[in-house]
Amino acid sequence: MTVRTRFAPSPTGFLHIGGARTALYCWLEARHRGGQFILRVEDTDRTRSTDEAVQAILDGMAWLGLDHDEGPIYQTDRGDRYRAVAHSLVEAGKAYYCTCTRERLDTLRQASLDEGRKPRYDGHCRGRRHLEAGETAVIRFQNPDHGSVAFDDRIKGRIEWANEELDDLVILRSDGWPTYNFAVVVDDSDMRISEVIRGDDHVNNTPRQINIYHALGLEPPAFAHLPMILGGDGQKLSKRHGAVGVMQYRDDGYLPHALLNYLVRLGWSHGDQEIFSNQEMVELFDVANVNSAPARFDFAKLDWLNQHYLKTNNPAAIAPQLGWHLRALGIDPDSGPAPADVVVALRERVHTLKEMAERARIWYAPVEHWDSAAVRKHLGAATAPAALAAARKAFATLPDWSPEAIHEAIKLVSAELEVGMGKVAQPLRVAMTGTQVSPSIEHTVFLAGRDGALQRIDTAIERSAGAHAGEA
RNA sequence: GCUCCCUUCGUCUAGCGGUCCAGGACACCGCCCUCUCAAGGCGGUAACACGAGUUCGAGUCUCGUAGGGAGCGCCA
Numbered sequence: 001m002t003v004r005t006r007f008a009p010s011p012t013g014f015l016h017i018g019g020a021r022t023a024l025y026c027w028l029e030a031r032h033r034g035g036q037f038i039l040r041v042e043d044t045d046r047t048r049s050t051d052e053a054v055q056a057i058l059d060g061m062a063w064l065g066l067d068h069d070e071g072p073i074y075q076t077d078r079g080d081r082y083r084a085v086a087h088s089l090v091e092a093g094k095a096y097y098c099t100c101t102r103e104r105l106d107t108l109r110q111a112s113l114d115e116g117r118k119p120r121y122d123g124h125c126r127g128r129r130h131l132e133a134g135e136t137a138v139i140r141f142q143n144p145d146h147g148s149v150a151f152d153d154r155i156k157g158r159i160e161w162a163n164e165e166l167d168d169l170v171i172l173r174s175d176g177w178p179t180y181n182f183a184v185v186v187d188d189s190d191m192r193i194s195e196v197i198r199g200d201d202h203v204n205n206t207p208r209q210i211n212i213y214h215a216l217g218l219e220p221p222a223f224a225h226l227p228m229i230l231g232g233d234g235q236k237l238s239k240r241h242g243a244v245g246v247m248q249y250r251d252d253g254y255l256p257h258a259l260l261n262y263l264v265r266l267g268w269s270h271g272d273q274e275i276f277s278n279q280e281m282v283e284l285f286d287v288a289n290v291n292s293a294p295a296r297f298d299f300a301k302l303d304w305l306n307q308h309y310l311k312t313n314n315p316a317a318i319a320p321q322l323g324w325h326l327r328a329l330g331i332d333p334d335s336g337p338a339p340a341d342v343v344v345a346l347r348e349r350v351h352t353l354k355e356m357a358e359r360a361r362i363w364y365a366p367v368e369h370w371d372s373a374a375v376r377k378h379l380g381a382a383t384a385p386a387a388l389a390a391a392r393k394a395f396a397t398l399p400d401w402s403p404e405a406i407h408e409a410i411k412l413v414s415a416e417l418e419v420g421m422g423k424v425a426q427p428l429r430v431a432m433t434g435t436q437v438s439p440s441i442e443h444t445v446f447l448a449g450r451d452g453a454l455q456r457i458d459t460a461i462e463r464s465a466g467a468h469a470g471e472a
Numbered sequence: 473g474c475u476c477c478c479u480u481c482g483u484c485u486a487g488c489g490g491u492c493c494a495g496g497a498c499a500c501c502g503c504c505c506u507c508u509c510a511a512g513g514c515g516g517u518a519a520c521a522c523g524a525g526u527u528c529g530a531g532u533c534u535c536g537u538a539g540g541g542a543g544c545g546c547c548a
Binding site: 012042044113119120138225273294296300302410421425428 | 473474477478484495499508510512540541542544545547
């Protein structure tokens with residue numbers, strides 16, 4: 001039997017981090033076993049579902065590169081099918097019409113709670129196979145009264161429930177639309193899903209669904225319930241923790257693969273391996289190895305992974321994404337150095353592309369802000385004027401404008417002046433950036449461009465003179 | 473309240489009865505390297521929730537306790 005998995009979000013918001021991991025695991029399981037991955041949109045709650053949310057989910061999956069083989073299939077397109085199956089269940093004596101009022105149901109629920117029992121429908125309408133003309137009703141599934149339901153969860157192991165714990169759930173609402181527990185069964189069986197991988201908030205629904213499978217004469221698929229992802233404080237993930245849409249991670253400067261790598265290791269492992277290419281994930285992933293305990297989301301590790309990929313990916317591949325972030329900051333990438341060169345200079349110093357774009361700003365516009373401590377300490381140094389002048393002269397005639405050539409030139413200057421590298425590099429650094437922190441000096445100078453570098457040195461020499469005059 | 477699930481360093485995890493005075497990674501601390509900041513190298517602190525039981529032997533199996541979580545809708 002070919003493996004078929006599905007990701008079935010309800011379009012009531014963006015694709016958040018938990019959904020993204022579920023989608024990833026479903027995708028990996030399908031790819032690993034050479035099967036198909038199906039995307040299904042569970043939009044039967046028409047009051048909460050929106051087209052924008054559908055688009056946000058599609059965008060998020062596309063950004064992560066989780067491509068589906070079938071779908072998106074919309075449940076709202078399948079109303080007739082659910083109604084037909086629900087009515088067939090009534091005819092088969094396995095479901096019935098229920099006309100109980102909300103008031104009666106509420107009273108019932110409250111009474112159970114007051115007595116310390118689990119709220120449960122009492123079966124009042126059991127046996128109603130027909131409706132009077134004009135009467136509206138829901139259809140309830142008639143759950144078995146005795147015995148138990150069990151299944152072997154691929155992550156949590158065997159789970160068993162007494163049927164006494166379950167009640168007759170509504171499968172078709174009075175508006176003719178199916179409820180979740182019924183729609184999934186019809187869909188998963190129609191779509192020949194072999195493995196249901198979903199959040200473990202669905203564990204409690206599984207026995208009800210299995211009973212429906214049996215009533216329909218169907219064999220249930222395999223189930224794998226993923227533990228949830230918690231915020232860094234161990235609380236349920238909320239917006240302040242990163243429960244934002246995955247597209248926010250793009251905006252914050254994360255590489256999609258870094259997020260994927262982080263997510264795949266959150267709750268799953270393969271020995272001591274931390275870094276996984278897409279191909280390795282597909283080869284090694286097995287849903288049965290997923291941890292059964294919930295995991296906390298840790299930005300520090302995500303940052304580390306993101307930087308790892310920033311450092312090891314081809315700069316040319318990262319350049320367009322840096323360009324995107326530069327533009328987001330209102331910087332024209334064409335007004336300064338090539339983004340790929342910026343990547344090389346900054347990738348060991350930042351964790352995200354956003355941070356990289358912010359720090360790249362100094363090469364796309366003249367120095368505006370001069371750090372006074374930096375000016376005083378380095379432009380005001382006794383050897384600064386001579387160092388700057390010598391460097392300027394060397395740069396002006398450098399045959400090859402490259403970090404390597406610049407590095408050699410600076411070494412030569414420091415040797416000639418008989419001062420340490422720092423005495424040349426630091427004044428230059430302040431000249432280029434207005435601060436005393438930047439990438440290695442040769443890259444910092446290189447990125448300014450020859451003309452830009454000479455200009456910045458001229459400006460700095462004036463300031464240096466001012467600093468010395470101020471002392472005198 | 474009831475039912476179900478979960479519990480190894482701060483965090484993610486390895487561990488599938490002896491090779492574990494518990495390994496790796498992130499974070500943190502220290503040293504080295506060094507033109508700043510990083511990156512990198514080396515080293516360090518740090519965990520089997522608790523209690524019984526099974527066993528020659530338990531982080532690993534069983535049962536309790538405690539603590540977390542989920543579900544109990546004409547939401548998904």
